[in-house]
Amino acid sequence: MRALFFGPPGSGKGTQATRLAAERSLVHLSSGDLLRAAAAKGTPLGREAKGYMDRGELVPDDLVVGLLLERLEEMESRRGFVLDGFPRNRLQAEALEGRLGREGRSALDVALEFLLGDEDVVDRMSGRRSCSGCGTPYHVRFSPPRVADRCDRCGRSLVGRSDDAPAVVRGRLQVYRRDADGLRSFYRSLGCLREVDASGTIDEVARFVTAVLDEEGVE
Ligand code: AP5
Secondary structure (H helix, E strand, C coil), rough: CCEECCCCCCCCCHHHHHHHHHHCCCCEEEEEEEHHHHHHHCHHHHHHHHHHHHCCCCHHHHHHHHHHHHHHHHCCCCCEEEECCCCHHHHHHHHHHHHHHHHCCCCCCEEEEEECHHHHHHHHCCCCCEEECCEEECCCECCCCCCCCCCCCCCEEEECCCHHCHHHHHHHHHHHHHHHHHHHHHHHHCCCEEECCCCHHHHHHHHHHHHHHHHHCCC
8 A cells, every 4th residue: 555644734644644554564654753853863954854843834845855755765665655744745746756656657546635624733733742762642632641641552751742832833734724735636636635534533533544445445
C-alpha cells in the first residue's frame, strides 16, 4: 500500500497512520517527526527548520522535498508506506510523482483527506501529548496513558509540542487551508483522492479509514 494522509493539523493523521502501519506492517513516514528529530539533533537542516516550525509556517520546499524523497527511496522495496504530512502542497506532490510515479500509475494508491472543523482541531491540539522516547501519541482526555504522563509502551515521559500554542495553531490552520485546494485538486485529477470524516472517536475514524481502503481494494 502507498497511502497519503493529509488534513488540518490535529485531525488525527499521525494517530491513524501509526495504527495502520502497525496493523499492516507498513512504514509510517511523518515529515513533522523527521523535521522535529533533525531539530532535536541540531543538524543544519534541523536548525533551519525549527524557526519555521515554531512559527507555524511551512519549512521551505527545497529543504523538505530532498529529505523526504531520500527516505522514501530507502524504503521502496518494503511492503508499503503511509505518508503523513508530506506532500503538503502541490509542488511537493508533483515532486513525489516525478520521483515515484510510473507511466499511467500514480506514486500513491490513495490520498485520504481527513475532514475536521477548526473547533475540534483546537480542542485536540490543546490536550495533545506524545512520548519523548518512542513518539506514541496521546491526548489528556481522548486517549490518556494508563499512568499519568508516562508512555504505555516504553515508560518514558510525555511532552507537549511548542507549536500547539493557540496562536501558532491558528497560523497553522491558515497555512493548511491556503494549500489544501491545490493538493486536493492534484490528487482528484489523478483519481486517488478520498475523504475521511475525522470527527468521531479514534476507533470510529480507524474503522472509517479501513472501510475506505477496503472499498478501494488497497492492501
Ligand atoms: P506536522 O507534525 O506534520 O503537524 P500537522 O500536520 O500540523 O499535524 P499534527 O501532527 O499536528 O496533527 P495530526 O493530524 O497528526 O494529529 P494527531 O494524530 O497528532 O508538522 C509540524 C510542522 O512541521 C509544520 O507546521 C511545518 O512547519 C513542518 N512541516 C511538516 N511537514 C512539512 C512539509 N511537508 N512541508 C513543509 N513543512 C512541513 O492528533 C492530535 C491530538 O488529537 C492527539 O493528542 C491525539 O491523541 C488526539 N486525537 C487523534 N485522533 C482523535 C480522535 N479521533 N478523537 C479524539 N482525539 C483524537
